[in-house]
Amino acid sequence: MLGVDEVASRVGSFGFRCRECGACCRRVAEDSNLVIVSPAEVRTIMAATGMAWDEVAEPYPDFIDAGNGGAYTLAWCIRRTADACIFLRDGRCSVYAHRPWICRTYPFMLMDDDLRVSECPGLGTPLSLRGAHDAAADLCRRQAAEAAEEAGIRVVYRRATVPPGKRAVIDSEGVKVLHD
Template sequence: MLGVDDVAGRVGTIGFRCRGCGACCRRVAEDSNLVLVSPAEVRAIMAATTMAWDEVAEPYPEFIDAGNGGEYTLAWCVRRTADACIFLCEGRCSIYAHRPWICRTYPFMLVDDDLMVSECPGIGAPISPRDAQALGADLCSRQAAEGAEEAGLRGVFERTTVPPGRRAVIDSEGVKVVHG
């Protein structure tokens, strides 16, 4: 795994400054603004907004046949309208202080020891060493959180079954039956 200084150095070389355009929050293609969230992130947003789970999150849209008439998916996503994330209000994030890791670190993502960069108008802009360091720290924290969620999910998946004829999300907390 890369350390914070390594990641910050790579981010600094690439450069980035958020332009506040909100393009990453808008649907420009099918699932272009799909924001995966862990149960812990859903709960943090719920606490900040007093919204219920199903108001904050929706199941990842691709379901797998469980072989018993049921289906499951392995992730949650932030709810969206037809056009954008539900938390994009007047061009700004209404949960900015509580936004998920994906939003906090966009347009960057660590995959093993590779720094992946998504399309974004802010790429290539000068970034201060302090901001690169903060983003590097967030990316490393995100990678650790995603690893912990994956390990928890694996443990739950190995010991559970989807209720026959039902749709469910399997996450690190267990199996959650969903309606619709």
């Protein structure tokens, strides 16, 4: 895994400043604004908004056949309208202080020892050393949080049973049967 200083150097070489345009929150192609969230992130948003789980999150759309007429997926996503994240209101994020890691670190993502950069109008804007370091620290925390969630899912998955004919989400907290 990369250290914060190495990530900061890489982020700084791209430059970035959020233009608050909301483009990353809007659907411009199929699943372009699909925001995967952990159970902890869903609970944080629930606490901040008073919304119920199924008002905040929906199952990741790709299901795997469980072999018994049931199916499962391994992630949750923030709910979306036909054209945007449900929390995009008047061009602004209504849960900004509680936004998920993906949103907090966009347009950057760490994959092993590689910094991935998504398309964004804010790229190329000079970034201070402090700004690059802060972004890098968030990216490293996100990578650690995602690794912990993945490890939790693996533990649950080993003993998971999807009820016959049902759909479920297997996450780090357990098997959550969906009530369609």
